[in-house]
Amino acid sequence: MLTVERLRDLYPAATELAHQNPFELLIATILSAQTTDRSVNLVTPELFRRYPTAADLAAADPAVVETLIKPTGFFRLKARRIISAARKLVDLFGGNVPGTLDDLVKVPGIGRKTANVILGAGFGVPGFAVDTHVIRLTNRLKLVATKDPVKIERQVCAMVPKEEWTGLSLRLILHGRRVCVARRPRCEECVLNDFCPSSTVRPKARRKAQ
Ligand code: SF4
Secondary structure, three states, X not given: OHHHHHHHHHOOOOOOOOOOOHHHHHHHHHHXXXXXXXXXXXXXXXXXXXXXXXXXXHXXXXXXXXXXXXXXXXXXXXXXXXXXXXXXXXXXXXXXXXXXXXXXOOOXXXXXXXXXXXXXXXXXXOOOOOOHHHHHHHHHOOOOOOOOHHHHHHHXXXXXXXXXXXXXXXXXXXXXXXXXXXXXXXXXXXXXXXXXXXXXXXXXXXXXXX
């Protein structure tokens, strides 16, 4: 699929959240809500130096955590979220990050989308995360004609090889943040503009394959 190939060339690293293990990825992913991966990467080295395990973070003083993660925005809410996620990891999973979707969604702050990101990037288990960017891009590219995340997940997974699921969804999210933004998509600079049915650019010969 051309979309897979072009986005892989454009974003060789599917996730730009710096992490050394699934615990760090889980916490970084919660922190990445409403902010850029870059601002998360600025705060996580010190956060994980002080709290390297779920047990450490579960016992953290929220005020200290708030100060450490302040640049990511919504820092009070996020401090509560990551501490309660760490407590749940300790209470239910012995301080480890579980490697299944059913278990991951038991952790506060981890929905189906985030769980798929963690499974794919943290455990190498293929998963197709669907968020608002993925909904928008898959519809604009006419890969699907639905806004239902579960249907989108099923339909796209049926189109691409399993080993591409995680990378494609993470790259669609990156592309949605940077180029195919909700209002005024930047089609003129988009690497998909020669075949995207929603492109505002009119190439001489539009390709059919997606
Ligand atoms: S060509 Fe435009 S509408 Fe299509 S994916 Fe790119 S930015 Fe989005």
